[in-house]
Amino acid sequence: YLLQKQNTRFYQLLEHFPSYPTYPLIGNLYKLYGPQDDNIGKMEKIMEPYDRLLFWIGPIPTIMLKKYDDIMTVTNQCHDRDFHDFLKPWTDVGIVTARYDEWKKSRKMLSPAFSSQMLTKYVEVFNEKASILADQFRSVVDTDEMVDIWDIVVNANMNTALENIMGVSCEEKNNGGFTQVWMKALQNMSKRISTPWLHSRFALWIYLNITGKIKLVEYVNEFPTKIIKDTLHDIRNGNEPVHSSKTVIDLLVKKSLTDDITETRMKDEVLQLIATGMETSALNVSFSLLMLAIHQDVQQKVYQEIKRLTPNDAPLTFDQLTNDLKYLEQCIRETGRMYTASIVTLRYTHKECALHDNKIIPAGTNVLLHLHLSHYDKDLYENPRNWDPQHFSEQAVAKRPKGSDLLFGFGARSCIGYKYALLSIKTQLVHILRRYHLSTDIRELTADNLKSDLMVRSKIGYPIRFVSRQKFPGF
Numbered sequence: 001y002l003l004q005k006q007n008t009r010f011y012q013l014l015e016h017f018p019s020y021p022t023y024p025l026i027g028n029l030y031k032l033y034g035p036q037d038d039n040i041g042k043m044e045k046i047m048e049p050y051d052r053l054l055f056w057i058g059p060i061p062t063i064m065l066k067k068y069d070d071i072m073t074v075t076n077q078c079h080d081r082d083f084h085d086f087l088k089p090w091t092d093v094g095i096v097t098a099r100y101d102e103w104k105k106s107r108k109m110l111s112p113a114f115s116s117q118m119l120t121k122y123v124e125v126f127n128e129k130a131s132i133l134a135d136q137f138r139s140v141v142d143t144d145e146m147v148d149i150w151d152i153v154v155n156a157n158m159n160t161a162l163e164n165i166m167g168v169s170c171e172e173k174n175n176g177g178f179t180q181v182w183m184k185a186l187q188n189m190s191k192r193i194s195t196p197w198l199h200s201r202f203a204l205w206i207y208l209n210i211t212g213k214i215k216l217v218e219y220v221n222e223f224p225t226k227i228i229k230d231t232l233h234d235i236r237n238g239n240e241p242v243h244s245s246k247t248v249i250d251l252l253v254k255k256s257l258t259d260d261i262t263e264t265r266m267k268d269e270v271l272q273l274i275a276t277g278m279e280t281s282a283l284n285v286s287f288s289l290l291m292l293a294i295h296q297d298v299q300q301k302v303y304q305e306i307k308r309l310t311p312n313d314a315p316l317t318f319d320q321l322t323n324d325l326k327y328l329e330q331c332i333r334e335t336g337r338m339y340t341a342s343i344v345t346l347r348y349t350h351k352e353c354a355l356h357d358n359k360i361i362p363a364g365t366n367v368l369l370h371l372h373l374s375h376y377d378k379d380l381y382e383n384p385r386n387w388d389p390q391h392f393s394e395q396a397v398a399k400r401p402k403g404s405d406l407l408f409g410f411g412a413r414s415c416i417g418y419k420y421a422l423l424s425i426k427t428q429l430v431h432i433l434r435r436y437h438l439s440t441d442i443r444e445l446t447a448d449n450l451k452s453d454l455m456v457r458s459k460i461g462y463p464i465r466f467v468s469r470q471k472f473p474g475f
């Protein structure tokens with residue numbers, strides 16, 4: 001009551017947004033809590049009648065938006081996310097969690113890691129890891145057995161990330177260990193989000209210590225710290241030419257010789273790149289392969305494009321991956337639309353933010369931008385529940401407002417790694433499709449088959465049958 005009295009405008013502005021009954025201290029976020037297996041369907045039902053919905057976490061307001069024009073308006077005006085404290089035990093200030101001023105430093109520091117010159121270097125690693133990935137399906141080829149490809153794909157993407165970001169080859173000792181520890185650490189982060197009592201920092205600290213999971217947090221932080229220290233040591237001792245950078249850590253460490261960047265900050269930047277880039281890419285590869293296995297006609301068209309534009313089974317080049325293979329890219333984008341890895345993204349309003357109908361989100365509000373729901377918008381996509389690469393044909397894209405496909409977010413804080421992701425995903429799909437024809441017994445993958453923790457996943461896995469190309473006449 002006192003809060004409301006003191007800040008009348010704040011509460012008056014929020015009254016313009018629909019909400020559910022709210023209770024003192026708890027608010028009404030209870031509406032969204034429940035088993036993770038059911039949360040996507042539940043969210044869709046709750047949001048169905050609304051374009052905007054106000055939730056209260058105790059006294060803190062959170063507005064959920066699902067229309068692309070609202071999302072674009074907010075992302076154009078607000079450049080902050082406010083969940084730094086939430087991830088703090090695992091990672092501190094970095095590009096994803098930093099507030100505006102610190103974020104500008106991160107973005108400037110990391111942009112060179114995504115220049116064409118660096119991307120060209122990464123392509124070599126993409127080819128090498130994608131070829132190893134394709135090799136791993138040899139044991140099941142032509143057996144008629146369907147395999148759930150997730151574990152294999154996620155490992156391949158972790159190995160690629162480790163090599164390009166940290167320069168650690170997956171053949172080296174302990175890296176397998178890092179992938180397992182990382183996945184467990186992510187499960188714990190997601191458990192914190194879906195478990196209200198773990199929102200308290202003190203409760204989380206007790207939980208992590210009693211269960212011994214604090215060791216995961218320590219290991220995840222020690223691993224990149226050691227590599228940063230070793231790289232610094234090498235460069236200071238002249239063992240590394242200062243002008244050549246193959247990895248993100250090389251770039252950061254060299255920058256730290258002239259700029260004020262601490263080892264902790266470098267470690268957090270690196271962890272946050274892995275957190276945002278690795279699983280998102282692995283999910284797109286897994287969903288894309290499953291979609292191609294379901295949609296045989298599309299698979300055939302993609303395969304013909306690959307045969308036509310990348311003959312001789314040679315490693316793919318940066319130019320081929322960037323300029324050719326347009327239909328394959330349509331498939332990847334369509335998968336990203338229907339199975340949006342990052343189901344939501346966040347903004348925090350430091351100033352009032354006016355929406356197009358003059359409703360105002362007051363300063364001090366968290367805004368949840370529901371990318372997944374925006375991708376099922378009938379105003380943007382014909383038959384949005386159907387997986388159809390034609391949604392991303394040149395003509396279809398031209399008809400939509402520029403930027404309304406929110407696969408990689410929008411505005412200043414949109415995905416810094418989107419080109420990297422597209423190149424990496426394309427390389428993996430080409431290496432696999434060149435060698436195998438894919439099929440599956442799954443007929444379709446609807447919203448009921450999806451669940452979400454920090455990311456969107458298939459409840460029924462990604463079961464695929466592999467047949468060698470030679471044995472598959474007609475393709």
Ligand code: HEM
Binds near residue numbers: 075278336418
């Ligand atoms: C299919 C793969 C990927 C998808 C779907 C994806 C999607 C997204 C989305 C939706 C956002 C939030 C944008 C916003 O809030 O407006 C984001 C942010 C980000 N992504 Fe990606 N991403 C992918 C791959 C990658 C890769 C490979 C990297 C790096 C190696 C990366 C690094 C980042 C970073 C650092 C941010 C935060 C940017 C900032 O706050 O300035 N992402 N991504």
